[in-house]
Amino acid sequence: MEPGDATRLDARDSRWYIDKGFEIVMFLCGISAIVFVVGIFLFVFREGLGFILHDMDVGEFFFSPKWRPTSLHHPTYGILAMVAGTAAVTVLAMAICLPFSIGAAIYIAEFATGRTRETLKILIEFLAAIPSVVWGFIALSIMNPLIITLFDVPMGLGVLNSALILALMAAPIVTSIAEDAFKAVPDSYREAAEALGATRWQTIYKVVLPAARNGLLSAGLLGVGRGFGETMAVLMASGHSINLPTSVFDSFRALTATIAAELGETPVGSSHYQSLFAIGIFLFFITFIINMTADFVVRGVRKG
Amino acid sequence: MKLILSTRVVLLAAILGGLVATAEARIMIQNKGSDTLVNVAQAWAEAYQKIRPDVAVAVTGGGSGTGIAAMINGTVDLANSSRSMKDKELHEARKNGISPIEHLVGYDALAIFVHKDNPMQSITMQQLAEIYGDEGKLTKWSQLGLTVPGCKWDQIIVVSRQNNSGTYLYFQEAILGERRDFRLGTKDMHGSKDVVDLVEKTPCAIGYSGLAYDSPHVKRPPVARNDQTAPVEANMENAVSRLYPIARPLFMYTKGEPVGEVKAYLEWIKSDAGQCIIHDKGYAPMRPVKCVKR
Numbered sequence: 001m002e003p004g005d006a007t008r009l010d011a012r013d014s015r016w017y018i019d020k021g022f023e024i025v026m027f028l029c030g031i032s033a034i035v036f037v038v039g040i041f042l043f044v045f046r047e048g049l050g051f052i053l054h055d056m057d058v059g060e061f062f063f064s065p066k067w068r069p070t071s072l073h074h075p076t077y078g079i080l081a082m083v084a085g086t087a088a089v090t091v092l093a094m095a096i097c098l099p100f101s102i103g104a105a106i107y108i109a110e111f112a113t114g115r116t117r118e119t120l121k122i123l124i125e126f127l128a129a130i131p132s133v134v135w136g137f138i139a140l141s142i143m144n145p146l147i148i149t150l151f152d153v154p155m156g157l158g159v160l161n162s163a164l165i166l167a168l169m170a171a172p173i174v175t176s177i178a179e180d181a182f183k184a185v186p187d188s189y190r191e192a193a194e195a196l197g198a199t200r201w202q203t204i205y206k207v208v209l210p211a212a213r214n215g216l217l218s219a220g221l222l223g224v225g226r227g228f229g230e231t232m233a234v235l236m237a238s239g240h241s242i243n244l245p246t247s248v249f250d251s252f253r254a255l256t257a258t259i260a261a262e263l264g265e266t267p268v269g270s271s272h273y274q275s276l277f278a279i280g281i282f283l284f285f286i287t288f289i290i291n292m293t294a295d296f297v298v299r300g301v302r303k304g
Numbered sequence: 305m306k307l308i309l310s311t312r313v314v315l316l317a318a319i320l321g322g323l324v325a326t327a328e329a330r331i332m333i334q335n336k337g338s339d340t341l342v343n344v345a346q347a348w349a350e351a352y353q354k355i356r357p358d359v360a361v362a363v364t365g366g367g368s369g370t371g372i373a374a375m376i377n378g379t380v381d382l383a384n385s386s387r388s389m390k391d392k393e394l395h396e397a398r399k400n401g402i403s404p405i406e407h408l409v410g411y412d413a414l415a416i417f418v419h420k421d422n423p424m425q426s427i428t429m430q431q432l433a434e435i436y437g438d439e440g441k442l443t444k445w446s447q448l449g450l451t452v453p454g455c456k457w458d459q460i461i462v463v464s465r466q467n468n469s470g471t472y473l474y475f476q477e478a479i480l481g482e483r484r485d486f487r488l489g490t491k492d493m494h495g496s497k498d499v500v501d502l503v504e505k506t507p508c509a510i511g512y513s514g515l516a517y518d519s520p521h522v523k524r525p526p527v528a529r530n531d532q533t534a535p536v537e538a539n540m541e542n543a544v545s546r547l548y549p550i551a552r553p554l555f556m557y558t559k560g561e562p563v564g565e566v567k568a569y570l571e572w573i574k575s576d577a578g579q580c581i582i583h584d585k586g587y588a589p590m591r592p593v594k595c596v597k598r
Contacts, residue, residue, distance in 0.1 A: 068485050073483055154506065157491075261494055262467060267373065
């Protein structure tokens with residue numbers, strides 16, 4: 001090779017710049033997600049920091065149910081009632097959602113074939129496309145009177161109503177992840193079980209379910225994350241009342257709904273405003289932990 | 305709701321702006337503040353547009369506090385407020401070298417709403433304080449001597465507003481006073497209309513909302529100042545005469561004495577034409593006016 005060839009190859013002509021340009025664009029796209037997440041976290045943290053450093057009484061914040069940020073003589077910032085309400089509704093929603101979703105996933109992954117399977121998958125994905133405010137309307141105008149007449153209670157907005165709505169909202173995501181988990185179980189497991197004379201039910205119950213355990217767990221955790229993070233539908237279905245719920249018919253208030261309802265008219269920079277961001281930071285940590293756990297669990301299933 | 309409203313306002317402002325841009329002179333009046341007043345302010349702006357096509361009034365909501373803050377910062381000419389300015393706000397204005405002027409433009413009466421089957425004849429302000437206040441004694445309808453049909457559990461479902469709305473703050477000031485908080489466990493609705501809607505569907509409920517949000521499907525009991533005085537019907541006349549105990553003045557604020565077009569606009573708002581518009585929107589005018597029923 002002549003020395004001149006190498007120089008020509010190295011020449012920084014227009015193609016080289018186009019190539020380099022695209023490389024940079026792709027790199028920016030690649031890191032943008034991280035930049036946005038860090039940016040959002042920094043923004044939320046900066047807005048809430050003043051409250052955390054100066055006004056926050058940790059004991060009151062986490063263990064008092066009294067949320068009275070606009071009180072004229074003694075503002076209190078306790079989120080216990082909201083944490084309890086959010087947790088209660090998430091647990092109940094998962095208790096309703098998981099059996100149905102996992103059942104649906106078993107049917108789709110193990111039994112349904114051909115068109116039935118495809119139709120079911122599309123329908124379930126369609127469920128995920130319904131906007132949350134529409135779910136809120138369903139809660140207000142269909143579930144509310146239904147709960148009042150069925151259970152003879154004075155008001156149908158509360159834990160049960162929200163849990164049913166959240167269960168329906170979380171169902172598509174839980175079902176598709178659970179289905180993926182079943183698909184990830186190698187066919188050789190099923191063949192081995194059948195070779196040993198196991199029935200279809202025994203195969204699923206004794207072989208496929210245990211093998212897909214991690215995937216199912218992460219599906220459940222993502223459902224929990226959905227429950228904790230959902231705002232609009234819960235705002236409309238909960239009754240929005242600061243209350244430690246003692247029965248499934250009690251009204252409650254969700255953490256997210258509090259931020260949504262109060263941030264708009266709160267003076268920027270006030271303690272109330274900053275305390276709402278402090279709730280945001282708390283929510284951020286909770287969903288972060290839930291998603292991280294789900295992610296680690298999924299990694300576990302891929303390796304196993 | 306608010307988002308939709310403000311989008312509509314922005315759109316309207318854009319359209320008005322476009323219309324005015326075609327005219328020779330273009331004078332903009334920026335008007336921002338109370339959500340209670342936003343519908344009226346918009347109606348005023350639209351009507352004024354017909355009289356004075358060369359003046360465009362851009363109306364946005366956001367709350368009394370937001371409007372006053374914008375006025376102090378000098379970004380709006382007129383701030384709508386459903387309360388007087390707080391000492392803190394006045395202090396801040398003076399720090400910026402502004403001495404705000406208050407203009408009364410009308411009254412808003414807060415009516416008490418109960419389910420239409422509720423046999424309530426009237427209610428006193430003390431009773432309201434015991435229903436709404438922290439550690440209040442009234443939690444059951446039977447304590448008021450009432451048996452509400454359809455409300456088997458006898459429990460009073462207390463409907464309130466989110467804790468930073470002007471209506472919430474005014475109700476607290478008028479009924480509970482500065483030293484008393486609302487009880488926990490009230491259903492905090494996100495809009496004036498939502499309160500009336502919920503009371504309409506819930507036999508056990510009681511709620512408060514602007515008189516403008518009255519509906520034929522709910523009952524509006526008269527309110528008495530105390531046991532000794534006669535209960536007063538919540539209506540426009542009683543609000544104007546200040547006989548009705550839960551009525552509040554509605555203000556517009558200017559930074560200093562209004563001049564030029566802003567002054568002309570305020571004078572028009574206070575004229576019979578402007579006052580009939582606020583009357584049409586369901587609020588009480590600042591003085592009795594004769595309006596043609598539309």
